[in-house]
Amino acid sequence: MAFLTATHGTPAGPFTLVVGPNGVCAGGFTSDVKRTVALLGARRARDAELEGVRTVRHVGAASLAVLAWADGDMEPLSRVELDLEGTDFQRQVWATLCTIPAGVPITYGALAQSAGRPTAVRAASRGCATNRISLFVPCHRVVPTGGGVGGFLWGPDVKQAALAHEASSSADGPD
Numbered sequence: 001m002a003f004l005t006a007t008h009g010t011p012a013g014p015f016t017l018v019v020g021p022n023g024v025c026a027g028g029f030t031s032d033v034k035r036t037v038a039l040l041g042a043r044r045a046r047d048a049e050l051e052g053v054r055t056v057r058h059v060g061a062a063s064l065a066v067l068a069w070a071d072g073d074m075e076p077l078s079r080v081e082l083d084l085e086g087t088d089f090q091r092q093v094w095a096t097l098c099t100i101p102a103g104v105p106i107t108y109g110a111l112a113q114s115a116g117r118p119t120a121v122r123a124a125s126r127g128c129a130t131n132r133i134s135l136f137v138p139c140h141r142v143v144p145t146g147g148g149v150g151g152f153l154w155g156p157d158v159k160q161a162a163l164a165h166e167a168s169s170s171a172d173g174p175d
Contacts, residue, residue, distance in 0.1 A: 002052035005033045006059045010070040012161035015135060019059045023081030026132045029154035039132040072169035074102040077136050093127030100141040103170030105163060107145045
């Protein structure tokens with residue numbers, strides 16, 4: 001199977017995802033397919049180059065989940081198959097990120113605590129920085145203790161827009 005990419009508009013800007021044989025393997029707030037494919041890392045990017053990368057309008061459940069998020073429904077993101085590669089602790093951080101409710105950001109310290117290593121704040125932060133599947137593994141929901149939005153691969157304006165969208169969607173949700 002070739003790697004498939006699709007780009008969808010969201011309130012935080014265009015979102016491009018890459019889906020491989022085992023699920024979503026990269027995604028980010030950009031319309032630049034090459035930049036998103038580069039998130040795969042050297043070996044997997046070579047695999048994608050060898051197997052082919054094809055841009056399509058829609059990539060099944062992954063596209064539906066991005067479009068649902070754009071419409072304010074966060075839940076479908078959790079039902080999409082993800083293809084994650086990382087260390088045991090990175091995987092624990094990413095799993096923890098997936099439990100953070102939309103509209104309720106937490107601090108890096110709270111992320112480390114929830115991931116089972118309360119003193120590993122920098123490692124938890126690094127887990128966010130190495131996340132290749134923004135939105136599906138919502139690292140944008142983690143903010144610094146001192147305030148502000150903190151770092152984000154796609155820029156602070158995109159992170160702020162994603163957080164604001166989720167906060168307003170959560171406030172507008174069912175009682």
